[in-house]
Amino acid sequence: MTLDSLQRGRKYVIKGVNSADPVVQRLMVLGLVEGTEIELASAAIGGDPIEYRIFGNAISLRREQARQFAVSLKAEG
Amino acid sequence: MRPDPKTTRVSVERIAVRRHAAATVVVVGNPNSGKSTLFNRLTGLRQRTANYPGVTVEKHIGTVRFDDMALELVDLPGMxxxxxxxxxxxxxxxVLLGRMSDVRPPAGILAVLDTxxxxxxxxxxxxxxxxxxPVVVALTMSDAAQASGLRIDVEALRKRLGGVPVFPVVATTGQGVNALRHALHEIPHSTAPKLPTLWRELSDASELLAREMPVTVPRIEIERALIDHDSVFYRELVERMGEGGTARIDAIRTQLxxxxxxxxxxxxxxxxxxxxxxxxxxxxxPAIVTWGSRxxxxxxxxxxxxxxxxxxxxxxxQAVFAWATPLMNAIDQGSAALGSLVAAMLPQGAVASFVSDGIIAGVGSVVVFLPQILIxxxxxxxxxxxxxxxxxxxxxxxxxxxxxxSGQSIIPMISSFACAVPGIMATRVIPNRRDRIATILAAPFMTCSARLPVYALLIAAFVPAQRIGWVNLQGLVLFGLYVLGIVAGLLTALLLRKTALHGPKPxxxxxxxxxxxxxxxxxFIQLIGRAMIFLRRAGTVIFSVAVVVWALAYFPRSESIETELQFRVTSAETSLSGEALRSSVVVLRNQAAAAQLEQSLLGRAGKVVEPLFHPLGWDWRISAAVIAGFPAREVVVAVLGTVYAVGSEADESTLAGRLKSAAWPDGTAVFTLPMVIGLLIFYACCLQCAATLAVIRRETNSWRWPVFAWCYMTTIGYTGALIAYQIGTP
Structure with missing residues (x-):
C-alpha cells in the first residue's frame, strides 16, 4: 500500500521509501522517512495534490510522488 | 599611578562598539518558523536590506542594541x-562558514525553531x-503550542542538545524575548557547545579525514562533502586529498x-x-479544536x-480600486492646486513650467496612486x-x-502582482530550470502595481462608474485586465514548455x-520596506524620466510662436475687455503651447513614430508617451500628465479630464472606447520596464531571454491593441 491510497481518519506509518530518486530524497529531508506517522488530511480539486499531516504539520504531495512511499496501518493502542 | 590595563581595554572596546556592532550573529530557521517576526522584534526598525554580492538573494541585516554594545543580526532565508x-x-x-566576503564570520547562531x-x-x-x-535556540510560537496541547520539557531538550540555551518565546507579543536578548548578549563571550553525539559513524569518519588534511578544514565541510554528492565541498575535498581522493571518498561513502x-x-x-x-x-x-483549526x-x-x-x-x-479612491482624489486635487499655486508665484517661463509641469505634475501623478499600491x-x-x-x-x-x-510558480506570480522584479527573484525557490524560466517569462504579464496608475487613469476617465448588480463596472474592467494578464502569462508558459523549454513535469x-x-x-515593517522600495523607484527612475521628458517636450522653444502670441494678445486687448478678454487670452495661450509642443523634440519624435501606431488609433501624443514609457511603464502617467498639461486645453485640472477633451484635428475624440481598450491591452501585455529586463538577464544569465521576452510581449501588445481598435471602430 502506498501513500496515494490512504483512508481519512486512520493513522499510518511509512514503511519504505524509494530513495533512489533525487526528488524523493528531498522529500525525505522534509521528514518523510521510514517510521514517520502520517495521516490523510485533504486533497485539492480532482484529488491531486494530496494533503497529509505529519508530526502535526501539513504537507502536500502530488499523487505520483506519493506512490514512492510504502505505508502500513499503524497498530492500534 | 598606572591605569589598570584591563579597565582601559574594556572602555576602549565600549567606545568602539558604540559605533560598530561587536559581532555578527546569524539567524537561521525553517521557512514559516516565525524567524522574521522574531528578527523584527529584536531589531525593530534598525534594519536594512541589501543583496549578497553578485547574486540577488536578499540580505537582511539588523542591529540589536544593548547598554554596553550592539550586535549585528543577519537573517538568512528560511531553509x-x-x-x-x-x-x-x-x-x-x-554566510555560516564565514565564506561570504561582505559578512563577518559569525560569532554565533540564533536558531529559530517553531515549537x-x-x-x-x-x-x-x-x-x-x-x-x-555558540548556538542560542529560540522556540517560537510557544503560545500556539500551548493552545494546541503541546508541552515541551525545555530542560530535557537543552540536555539533549549538549547544553545550548533554549528559550520559549512568543515573538508576536514579545514574551520571553528579554531572556533571549540576555543570551544573545553573551554570545561574543561564549564558546561553542560540546557537540552531542548525533551520528557517531559520520563524526568519526569526518574526524579521521580532518586529521589527514594539511590545513584545518571545518568538520561541517567534510561532512557535507561526504553527503552531498557533487557539492563545492566535495570538489574542494577531492582537490585537497590529491591523487586517489575520489576513490577514498567513495570507499568511505560505501562504508557509511x-x-x-x-x-x-x-x-x-x-x-x-x-x-x-x-x-x-x-x-x-489530545488536540483541542480551535477556532482557527476549524x-x-x-x-x-x-x-x-x-x-x-x-x-x-x-x-x-475590489479593495485596491474602491478603498483607495477617496485618498487618491485628495492627493490629485492637492497636487493640482500646488502646481497652479507654484506656477502663479514664479515668473512665467522655463522655470515655472519646469516646476509645475515637470516636477509637480510628473511626480504628483505617480504619487497619487500610492494608496492603491499600499493596499x-x-x-x-x-x-x-x-x-x-x-x-x-x-x-x-x-x-x-x-x-x-508547478504550484510553486504561483508565489512568484502572485508577488508579480505587486512588482515583477521581486516576483522574478522569488522564482529561485523553483528547483527545475525549465520550470523557472517559464515562470520568469510568464511573471511580467501579471498586472504589477506600476501598471495600475495607467489602468486607473484610463478606467476612471473612460469607463462609466455604473453598477451592474452589486459589481462596479470600473472594478469589473480592472478585474478583466488582471485576468487578461494571468491568461496571457499562463499561455506563454504553456507555449514555452511545449517548445523551447520542453521537458519532464517538475x-x-x-x-x-x-x-x-x-x-x-x-x-507594518514589511509594508514600510516595500513602500520604500517602490518610492525609491518612483523617486529616482520616474522622476528623472519625467524631467527628461519634460525637457524633451519643452525644448526647443520657438521664438516666432511666442512673438505671435504676444501680438495676438495685444490685439485682443484693444478689442475686448473683462471676461471675454480673459477667456480669449486663455485660448490663445493654449494654442501657442500646443504649437510649441508640436515642434518640440518629443512632439517630433511622436510624429515620426505616429504612422506605426496610427492603426491603433493613437495620435502623436500617445505615441510619444508610449515611447517615453518603455524604460519604466509607470512613467507613462507622468508623461501624459506633462504632455497634456502643456499641450491641451487646460480647463480641467485633472489629467483624466484632459484626456477626455483630447481631439483629432477634425474634432473627433482621440480617446474612443475601442482605442482605450486597445491601449489597456497594450499596457497589459508590453514589457515596459527596464528593471524587469535587467532582472531577467540576471536570473537567466543570458541576454537571450530578456530580448525574447521584450519582442514577444511587445508583439502581443501591439496585435491586441490593433485588433481591439480595428474591430471596435466602424
Missing part, C-alpha cells in the same frame, strides 16, 4: 537543511550544531551509507534521532478552498504572513501543472503552514 541545493541554501552555508514543528526544526539544528559555533544514497541515509539517521529526542521532551495532549479544516476541503481562493482574489482587487502590498503581505499563499500554491498546483508549471512538495493571525508589527 530545511544545509544541503546547499538551492542558491539560497548555498548562500546561507557560505509546533520541532520535527523539521531539530533536523536543521543538528546540522547547525556541527558548525562549532552502503548502497543507500547519502542524502537519504542522512535523512533516516537524523530523523531517527529527532524522533528519539521528541519522545523524550515533547508531550502531546476554519482551516473547512478551507482545506477542495471545493470550499478553491471558492475561498477566488473570493480572496476578488476582494483584493495591494498590504493584502499580499497579510496573505503571505497568515500562511495563505502556500495554501494557494497547493490549491493551484493542478491548474499550474496544466500549463507545465515535482512538487510543499509545507502548508497553519493559518495564523498576521502580526501587525511585522506587517
Amino acid at each position: 530545511y537543511a544545509l544541503s546547499a541545493h538551492s542558491l539560497e541554501e548555498r548562500i546561507a552555508v557560505d 509546533t514543528n520541532l520535527y523539521q526544526g531539530l533536523y536543521l539544528l543538528q546540522q547547525l550544531l556541527t558548525l562549532h559555533l 551509507f552502503g548502497q543507500d544514497p547519502p542524502l537519504a541515509s542522512e535523512a533516516r539517521h537524523r530523523y531517527s534521532w529527532v524522533r528519539e529526542v521528541l519522545a523524550e521532551v515533547q508531550q502531546k495532549a 476554519i482551516s479544516s473547512w478551507l482545506n476541503r477542495p471545493v470550499p478552498g478553491t471558492i475561498g481562493l477566488f473570493v480572496v482574489m476578488a476582494l483584493v482587487f 495591494l502590498f498590504l493584502f499580499i503581505i497579510v496573505l503571505e504572513d497568515s500562511g495563505y499563499l502556500a495554501r494557494a500554491a497547493y490549491l493551484m498546483d493542478r491548474v499550474m501543472r496544466s500549463v507545465g508549471l 515535482p512538487f512538495a510543499l509545507m502548508l503552514p497553519e493559518f495564523r493571525r498576521p502580526n501587525p508589527r511585522t506587517v
Whole structure:
C-alpha cells in the first residue's frame, strides 16, 4: 500500500521509501522517512495534490510522488 | 599611578562598539518558523536590506542594541537543511562558514525553531550544531503550542542538545524575548557547545579525514562533502586529498551509507534521532479544536478552498480600486492646486513650467496612486504572513501543472502582482530550470502595481462608474485586465514548455503552514520596506524620466510662436475687455503651447513614430508617451500628465479630464472606447520596464531571454491593441 491510497481518519506509518530518486530524497529531508506517522488530511480539486499531516504539520504531495512511499496501518493502542 | 590595563581595554572596546556592532550573529530557521517576526522584534526598525554580492538573494541585516554594545543580526532565508541545493541554501552555508566576503564570520547562531514543528526544526539544528559555533535556540510560537496541547520539557531538550540555551518565546507579543536578548548578549563571550553525539559513524569518519588534511578544514565541510554528492565541498575535498581522493571518498561513502544514497541515509539517521529526542521532551495532549483549526479544516476541503481562493482574489482587487479612491482624489486635487499655486508665484517661463509641469505634475501623478499600491502590498503581505499563499500554491498546483508549471510558480506570480522584479527573484525557490524560466517569462504579464496608475487613469476617465448588480463596472474592467494578464502569462508558459523549454513535469512538495493571525508589527515593517522600495523607484527612475521628458517636450522653444502670441494678445486687448478678454487670452495661450509642443523634440519624435501606431488609433501624443514609457511603464502617467498639461486645453485640472477633451484635428475624440481598450491591452501585455529586463538577464544569465521576452510581449501588445481598435471602430 502506498501513500496515494490512504483512508481519512486512520493513522499510518511509512514503511519504505524509494530513495533512489533525487526528488524523493528531498522529500525525505522534509521528514518523510521510514517510521514517520502520517495521516490523510485533504486533497485539492480532482484529488491531486494530496494533503497529509505529519508530526502535526501539513504537507502536500502530488499523487505520483506519493506512490514512492510504502505505508502500513499503524497498530492500534 | 598606572591605569589598570584591563579597565582601559574594556572602555576602549565600549567606545568602539558604540559605533560598530561587536559581532555578527546569524539567524537561521525553517521557512514559516516565525524567524522574521522574531528578527523584527529584536531589531525593530534598525534594519536594512541589501543583496549578497553578485547574486540577488536578499540580505537582511539588523542591529540589536544593548547598554554596553550592539550586535549585528543577519537573517538568512528560511531553509530545511544545509544541503546547499538551492542558491539560497548555498548562500546561507557560505554566510555560516564565514565564506561570504561582505559578512563577518559569525560569532554565533540564533536558531529559530517553531515549537509546533520541532520535527523539521531539530533536523536543521543538528546540522547547525556541527558548525562549532555558540548556538542560542529560540522556540517560537510557544503560545500556539500551548493552545494546541503541546508541552515541551525545555530542560530535557537543552540536555539533549549538549547544553545550548533554549528559550520559549512568543515573538508576536514579545514574551520571553528579554531572556533571549540576555543570551544573545553573551554570545561574543561564549564558546561553542560540546557537540552531542548525533551520528557517531559520520563524526568519526569526518574526524579521521580532518586529521589527514594539511590545513584545518571545518568538520561541517567534510561532512557535507561526504553527503552531498557533487557539492563545492566535495570538489574542494577531492582537490585537497590529491591523487586517489575520489576513490577514498567513495570507499568511505560505501562504508557509511552502503548502497543507500547519502542524502537519504542522512535523512533516516537524523530523523531517527529527532524522533528519539521528541519522545523524550515533547508531550502531546489530545488536540483541542480551535477556532482557527476549524476554519482551516473547512478551507482545506477542495471545493470550499478553491471558492475561498477566488473570493480572496476578488476582494483584493475590489479593495485596491474602491478603498483607495477617496485618498487618491485628495492627493490629485492637492497636487493640482500646488502646481497652479507654484506656477502663479514664479515668473512665467522655463522655470515655472519646469516646476509645475515637470516636477509637480510628473511626480504628483505617480504619487497619487500610492494608496492603491499600499493596499495591494498590504493584502499580499497579510496573505503571505497568515500562511495563505502556500495554501494557494497547493490549491493551484493542478491548474499550474496544466500549463507545465508547478504550484510553486504561483508565489512568484502572485508577488508579480505587486512588482515583477521581486516576483522574478522569488522564482529561485523553483528547483527545475525549465520550470523557472517559464515562470520568469510568464511573471511580467501579471498586472504589477506600476501598471495600475495607467489602468486607473484610463478606467476612471473612460469607463462609466455604473453598477451592474452589486459589481462596479470600473472594478469589473480592472478585474478583466488582471485576468487578461494571468491568461496571457499562463499561455506563454504553456507555449514555452511545449517548445523551447520542453521537458519532464517538475515535482512538487510543499509545507502548508497553519493559518495564523498576521502580526501587525511585522506587517507594518514589511509594508514600510516595500513602500520604500517602490518610492525609491518612483523617486529616482520616474522622476528623472519625467524631467527628461519634460525637457524633451519643452525644448526647443520657438521664438516666432511666442512673438505671435504676444501680438495676438495685444490685439485682443484693444478689442475686448473683462471676461471675454480673459477667456480669449486663455485660448490663445493654449494654442501657442500646443504649437510649441508640436515642434518640440518629443512632439517630433511622436510624429515620426505616429504612422506605426496610427492603426491603433493613437495620435502623436500617445505615441510619444508610449515611447517615453518603455524604460519604466509607470512613467507613462507622468508623461501624459506633462504632455497634456502643456499641450491641451487646460480647463480641467485633472489629467483624466484632459484626456477626455483630447481631439483629432477634425474634432473627433482621440480617446474612443475601442482605442482605450486597445491601449489597456497594450499596457497589459508590453514589457515596459527596464528593471524587469535587467532582472531577467540576471536570473537567466543570458541576454537571450530578456530580448525574447521584450519582442514577444511587445508583439502581443501591439496585435491586441490593433485588433481591439480595428474591430471596435466602424
